[in-house]
Amino acid sequence: MGCVSVATATPAREPAERIEAAGERSLSPFPEGWYFVAxxxxxxxxxxxxxxxxxxxxxxxxxxxxxxxxxxxxxxxxxxxxxxxxxxxxxxxxxxxxxxxxxxxxxxxxxxxxxxxxxxxxxxxxxxTREVLGMIFAWWGLDGRPPQWSLPEDPPTGADWSELGFRTLRFPGHPQETTENVVDLAHLRYVHGYGNVDRVEPVTVDGACLTSRFNFRRTRTIAGFVESVFDVSATAYILGLGYSLVQIREHTIGMDARLWVLATPVDGIHIDMVLVGQIREIRRPKRPIVGLGFLPVSLRGRIMNQIILSAQKQDVLQDIVIWQRKRYRSTPALCRSDGEIGMFRRYCRQFYSDQGTSALHSGRRSAGDQPRDRGA
CATH class of the missing domain: 2.102.10.10 (Rieske [2Fe-2S] iron-sulphur domain)
Structure with missing residues (x-):
């Protein structure tokens, strides 16, 4: 799936940041965009x-x-x-x-x-509202203005794709900071232990759509006892701060997957992060054990989807430890390995405005406010 061509959104009318006593700025809690409802x-x-x-x-x-x-x-x-x-x-x-x-x-x-x-x-x-494969999104337009861009059409699907699987976590956070992970490849290595993380091509921005392509290797334990290395190519399509779709190709099995990462502000402090997964039918896995080749074809995608969602949830839980304790830095001291973080933040400006006033959160979260797993 390619990123849909979209026009650059006109500036929103809510301030992106406010100056705090310490001279830093905190993000406005409700940036404009499409956000998951149910x-x-x-x-x-x-x-x-x-x-x-x-x-x-x-x-x-x-x-x-x-x-x-x-x-x-x-x-x-x-x-x-x-x-x-x-x-x-x-x-x-x-x-x-x-x-x-x-x-x-x-x-x-x-x-x-x-x-x-x-x-x-x-x-x-x-x-x-907009529906994607049975997922309902609603548009949050600052000052009630109409949608400034559209979500993509349903990706190709059919009997060879599993049903969608869902995992939901609620925690103190902001969708800009969670979505920033898509360009922060260094954290994949340091926090999650990914290996051989490489940018395939430069990050591109087309209006409200940002595309990031990268490869990585990851060691996982399957079914609690089989340790295996996965070789993955990922393409992430970001449409605003509430909709991220990652198209995944795992090369050692020959498996295709989709992962939606949907971050939705709740009350100005917490966000609901919904992980939605879908696996294409695994007919002839190159690695029979890791690819669940010992199971009937009809079960492989369904079970692999649950395995991948559980693994992604564990990655998010590692990030939450940091997210819920961090403070947004409007002028970060970046180094060369930080890649496109500056570019990503410039992309995000279109979802806010530098004019007007609004109720903003303090930018500091309680370390004791633990994430809650809200199920499917």
Missing amino acids: SRDSIRKAKLLQKTWMGQDIVAWCDDTDRVCVAVAICPHLGSNLGPGAGGQVRDGRIVCPFHGFEFDVSGQCVATPFAEPPRTAQLRVFP
């Missing part, structure tokens, strides 16, 4: 899903034609919360306020009330 399956299962997203209390539901709506969970009538905890429900594809029974369709418009004609001004604040 899988379509989880919305269907919940019927009415409620969560904190980008500092907002939101609800998400599907109507009778399976269209998804993501909206602020406050009724414009008299301010009732629309979430299931307050008694909100979905009826005939419409969300129904528990206070006076106002009904809203997936456009956010009030279309019925029990006692009178629906007021035309009764409109939920809804967020533009």
Whole structure:
């Protein structure tokens, strides 16, 4: 998959940083972009899903034609919360306020009330949505402005690709600092013990899309007892700070995989990091044991997907130890091995603005605030 051609976004209207007492700057907690809400399956299962997203209390539901709506969970009538905890429900594809029974369709418009004609001004604040392989993303536009770029179309898929697997962790952090890892190849060697980490070609930027290609070798233990070296080529496509897709080719097995790394601000301090994995069917593994050649073909991709997601989760847990204790340095003392970190930060400027004021977090996180595994 190539990176979609996108136009450079016009400047956002929230400040990227603020000056702190010590002379450093802290990042604005809600940069503009597309951010993960939930899988379509989880919305269907919940019927009415409620969560904190980008500092907002939101609800998400599907109507009778399976269209998804993501909206602020406050009724414009008299301010009732629309979430299931307050008694909100979905009826005939419409969300129904528990206070006076106002009904809203997936456009956010009030279309019925029990006692009178629906007021035309009764409109939920809804967020533009985009779906990728059953993953629902919503657009966070500063000052409510519309999407400035699009997410890519679904990558090629079919019966030869496994179902998506999910791992979710919540911890104090910021999506810019977590996404910076895609150009910080030195940390792959030092923190995670990767070997032979090499940049294949220079990092490229096309509007809101950054592409990073690199190779590495990694020793892993499979099934708890088989230690093996993996030879990997990776291409990472970054579209804003909430959407990262890594296309992976493992050469010693002959395996193709996809890994999405989706960092979504929760409340201005914490982020939810969702790891989503998918493996292509492994028909003739070059290494039968490591490639699970002793299993039926139908099981190999599914089991390998869980193995890889668990390994990636362990890498993230190693990073979290650092992320949740670090302070953002707006003027870092970089060395030659830091590669494209300066370029990455210039790329990030388009998701903020240098003008205006906003509520910003302090830039310091509690070392005792431990990550929470939130399951699938």
